[in-house]
Amino acid sequence: MCKNPLVQEKILQEIRDVTSSHERTTDVNGFVQSINEEALDQMQYLHAALSETLRLYPPVPVDMRCAENDDILADGHRVKRGDNVYYLAYAMGRMTYVWGQDAEEFKPERWLKDGGFQPESPFKFISFHAGPRICLGKDFAYRQMKTVSMVLLHFFRFKMADEKSNVRYKRMLTLHIEGGLHLHAIPRTST
Numbered sequence: 001m002c003k004n005p006l007v008q009e010k011i012l013q014e015i016r017d018v019t020s021s022h023e024r025t026t027d028v029n030g031f032v033q034s035i036n037e038e039a040l041d042q043m044q045y046l047h048a049a050l051s052e053t054l055r056l057y058p059p060v061p062v063d064m065r066c067a068e069n070d071d072i073l074a075d076g077h078r079v080k081r082g083d084n085v086y087y088l089a090y091a092m093g094r095m096t097y098v099w100g101q102d103a104e105e106f107k108p109e110r111w112l113k114d115g116g117f118q119p120e121s122p123f124k125f126i127s128f129h130a131g132p133r134i135c136l137g138k139d140f141a142y143r144q145m146k147t148v149s150m151v152l153l154h155f156f157r158f159k160m161a162d163e164k165s166n167v168r169y170k171r172m173l174t175l176h177i178e179g180g181l182h183l184h185a186i187p188r189t190s191t
């Protein structure tokens with residue numbers, strides 16, 4: 001998000017509109033109490049920005065299933081009992097034939113229509129898996145991500161510690177950043 005300063009400012013504006021807070025609010029507890037169910041539901045741009053983040057950086061970048069029986073996939077591909085079938089959520093989030101020519105761009109607006117969040121099929125936005133074994137904690141995860149983002153972005157602006165640093169991943173089953181992502185958190189009240 002810190003590579004997209006405009007996105008941070010758009011989220012901040014939405015936070016201020018939804019919670020009626022203003023830039024001089026320094027009472028953390030009071031601000032946290034203003035984040036209720038209704039406020040979370042109204043944070044449509046933030047919901048879009050988080051979805052866009054998970055599209056491009058899925059925490060589970062590769063997942064697999066094992067065929068219980070011989071089967072034929074929707075594209076005609078045959079699988080035998082015991083075959084492992086993998087899908088790459090990381091690659092799927094970047095495929096132009098799935099997301100269009102701007103697939104690699106971070107663009108929360110692609111999730112919005114008339115300011116409202118438009119969900120995609122989970123088979124397209126695969127970051128939470130899809131079908132009967134879809135992530136059971138999806139709604140809870142959004143709620144947590146939204147609450148934490150609202151508090152952090154209300155009080156701080158984030159900047160990469162080194163704008164020129166080359167952010168690399170660790171090769172793992174879950175998506176981690178090699179050496180961590182070093183940021184500066186600048187208190188909003190100091191600007």
Ligand code: HEM
Nearest residue numbers: 059060063064127128129132133134135136137138140141
């Ligand atoms: C951004 C956050 C999260 C992401 C991207 C995510 C993603 C996923 C994915 C890809 C799977 C399928 C894994 C597989 O079967 O191979 C999964 C399953 C699951 N997730 Fe999440 N998850 C998130 C947060 C959470 C949270 C916060 C909870 C609990 C509160 C949770 C609970 C579960 C459970 C119980 C399953 C197993 C569902 C089943 O097999 O029927 N997840 N999640």
